[in-house]
Amino acid sequence: MSENARLSDIARVNATVGLFGFGGGLTAWFFREMVERRVWLSYRQFLSGLAINQILPGPTMVNLTVFFGMRLCGPWGALVAFVCLLVPPSIAAIAIYTAYSHIPTTGLVQYAIEGVAASALGLNAATGIETIKRHRDWPTLTVAIAVFAAVAVLHISIPWVVLAIAPLSFLLFWLKGHE
Numbered sequence: 001m002s003e004n005a006r007l008s009d010i011a012r013v014n015a016t017v018g019l020f021g022f023g024g025g026l027t028a029w030f031f032r033e034m035v036e037r038r039v040w041l042s043y044r045q046f047l048s049g050l051a052i053n054q055i056l057p058g059p060t061m062v063n064l065t066v067f068f069g070m071r072l073c074g075p076w077g078a079l080v081a082f083v084c085l086l087v088p089p090s091i092a093a094i095a096i097y098t099a100y101s102h103i104p105t106t107g108l109v110q111y112a113i114e115g116v117a118a119s120a121l122g123l124n125a126a127t128g129i130e131t132i133k134r135h136r137d138w139p140t141l142t143v144a145i146a147v148f149a150a151v152a153v154l155h156i157s158i159p160w161v162v163l164a165i166a167p168l169s170f171l172l173f174w175l176k177g178h179e
Contacts, residue, residue: 004038004039004040005038005040005072005073005077006073007073007076007077007080009038010068010069010072010073010077010080010081010084011080011081011084012084013033013034013038014065014069014080014081014082014084014085015084015085015088017029017030017033017085018084018085018086018088018089019088019089019092021089025119025120025122025123025124025127026061027050027060027061027064027123027124027127028123028124028126028127029123030046030061030064030065030068031046031127031130034046034068040068040072041068041071041072043134045071047131049064049067049068049071050064052067053067055162055166061085062082062085062086065081065082065085066078066081066082068081069081069082132144137176138172138176139169139172139173139175139176142172143165143168143169143172146165146168147161147165150164150165
């Protein structure tokens, strides 16, 4: 558990990310808060948590925030992180959906939605590029290229990619450790 993380801090970070994380890009925001700004986790701890939570069932961001909350403040941290990530934006979403159902989806509204989607794409790309910059070793690049090719180029289902890449990834990193 982190010595400098308090439940109130976890609540504030998760509520802020949940409420203002429009269109995705939450991984980048969590990275900035957890690793760079607050130094609650090391870069490797963050990536390990992200990797674990991407292969678990359920929404990755929910799993990730529960993981971080647990790591920082135990079960109470996990509960606070979960509730604060989901409840405030869920209430806001209900209000927005209610309003959205009463306005046309053309013109300025559509442009705003497309702008938010483009911003989310940029945030996710920035996280990927930052990861590649920090990990230039051959196993990381091999696994990353294999996953990208399987999903983006060959359109293989993600569960099959995970099942195939997991043993390959283990083998490559084991070989790297024995160089």
